[in-house]
Amino acid sequence: MKHLLRFQLLFLATLFISACAVPSQRAAVGAQAAKESQINSSALTRAPEPKSQDPQAKRRPKDLTVRILLAEKQKSALIKHTGKVYIYTLNLDKKYKISAPGTLSVKALGSGKIQVGTLQANKTIVLEPALNTLLVWNKNSYSGKIFIIPAGNTFHLVEHAPLETYLYGVLPYEMSHSWPLEALKAQAVAARTYTLKTLENVKNQNFDVFSDVRSQMYKGGGKQYDSVKKAVDGTRGEVLTYQDKLFFTYYHANCGGGTDDVRSWNPGAASIKPLSGASCKTDSHSKSYKWQMNIPRSKVENYAKRVGLSGTLKSLKIARKTDTGRATNITIRTSKGSKTVPCGNFRLAVGIRSCKITKLSVRKNDVHFEGKGYGHGIGMCQDGANGMAKDGKNYKKILKNYYPGSEIKNISNYYGI
Numbered sequence: 568m569k570h571l572l573r574f575q576l577l578f579l580a581t582l583f584i585s586a587c588a589v590p591s592q593r594a595a596v597g598a599q600a601a602k603e604s605q606i607n608s609s610a611l612t613r614a615p616e617p618k619s620q621d622p623q624a625k626r627r628p629k630d631l632t633v634r635i636l637l638a639e640k641q642k643s644a645l646i647k648h649t650g651k652v653y654i655y656t657l658n659l660d661k662k663y664k665i666s667a668p669g670t671l672s673v674k675a676l677g678s679g680k681i682q683v684g685t686l687q688a689n690k691t692i693v694l695e696p697a698l699n700t701l702l703v704w705n706k707n708s709y710s711g712k713i714f715i716i717p718a719g720n721t722f723h724l725v726e727h728a729p730l731e732t733y734l735y736g737v738l739p740y741e742m743s744h745s746w747p748l749e750a751l752k753a754q755a756v757a758a759r760t761y762t763l764k765t766l767e768n769v770k771n772q773n774f775d776v777f778s779d780v781r782s783q784m785y786k787g788g789g790k791q792y793d794s795v796k797k798a799v800d801g802t803r804g805e806v807l808t809y810q811d812k813l814f815f816t817y818y819h820a821n822c823g824g825g826t827d828d829v830r831s832w833n834p835g836a837a838s839i840k841p842l843s844g845a846s847c848k849t850d851s852h853s854k855s856y857k858w859q860m861n862i863p864r865s866k867v868e869n870y871a872k873r874v875g876l877s878g879t880l881k882s883l884k885i886a887r888k889t890d891t892g893r894a895t896n897i898t899i900r901t902s903k904g905s906k907t908v909p910c911g912n913f914r915l916a917v918g919i920r921s922c923k924i925t926k927l928s929v930r931k932n933d934v935h936f937e938g939k940g941y942g943h944g945i946g947m948c949q950d951g952a953n954g955m956a957k958d959g960k961n962y963k964k965i966l967k968n969y970y971p972g973s974e975i976k977n978i979s980n981y982y983g984i
């Protein structure tokens with residue numbers, strides 16, 4: 568389900584806004600750096616982070632920072648710290664540290680004032696864990712700094728985490744950590760690229776990404792699975808590019824034997840080769856490959872009403888489909904008339920798994936659907952990636968298959984900004 572929701576919300580959030588890419592201002596040195604500097608992305612020239620208060624911090628990896636919205640409009644929160652923690656305002660006019668493990672109470676005091684432990688302020692307060700300390704909130708562990716940002720009578724929690732640490736907390740919630748390493752590595756490169764592409768278009772001053780289906784699922788980089796750590800570390804800094812630019816590396820659970828051009832899902836999107844569709848011969852082992860579902864007629868009728876068509880459901884037909892058999896448009900006919908809608912919207916509204924519909928019949932009480940795949944069918948098919956890895960293919964082969972024409976480049980030279 569998370570895949571369905573994620574892609575619906577992505578439409579609203581970050582989709583296909585052309586990047587205002589600027590050339591890197593960082594001087595590139597050496598051959599490797601020259602290759603890296605070919606990547607044309609504003610995400611690589613971000614503002615520096617505030618200075619760390621932890622003297623040990625120089626031992627941390629200096630990756631690009633991702634600002635993750637953990638929660639908004641909170642009135643109170645309890646944040647546990649497993650060791651030493653630094654608490655300070657951004658201009659450092661107020662600061663203190665606690666050396667022993669404990670729990671900090673965070674409260675909104677009203678009119679833009681907040682309290683963290685014993686420190687009160689009318690501005691953002693930073694909670695910085697010392698090296699090897701984790702912050703635990705809402706059962707998730709975080710190793711980045713948590714910014715507590717006042718907002719009227721509430722506050723927002725935003726974690727500033729290194730990109731690679733962020734990926735530790737994304738991967739296991741987007742793909743099972745028990746899958747083969749090469750599939751996890753392909754997922755790591757796709758998720759890293761997707762994140763950086765998102766960063767190019769951020770307009771919000773306080774955060775870059777959501778921690779839920781609106782971006783990628785994230786439950787903190789503090790809990791690290793060995794397999795996930797291996798996959799992220801083993802591809803450190805690697806991203807996918809096409810013509811020296813990052814692109815939205817969409818992925819989904821199962822394509823049902825073949826992926827499609829991005830325009831089949833979003834007609835307004837610019838089609839690029841890596842998102843133009845690919846064959847997939849390794850996803851039929853999954854239970855998502857073939858499905859059947861019975862959807863109450865009322866669900867279809869309610870959706871029809873939302874798009875301006877009332878009446879009782881008479882028929883439902885695929886109006887257009889792609890060469891792989893994925894419906895792009897569905898025509899709904901009721902007692903009051905008919906309307907043709909994008910299948911992507913229809914799918915999410917009524918809850919069918921994909922638009923690769925192989926059979927459809929309107930019955931007395933429900934609509935019977937049969938189909939293949941799970942998700943929108945664009946970019947990498949995760950079940951297919953799993954199958955390829957089990958067949959002995961490495962992550963580069965997997966990525967080449969699902970994002971044809973793309974190139975892997977390394978941005979780790981930009982880390983340390």
Ligand SMILES: [Zn+2]
Pocket residue numbers: 821822823824825826847848849850948950951
């Ligand atoms: Zn597939």
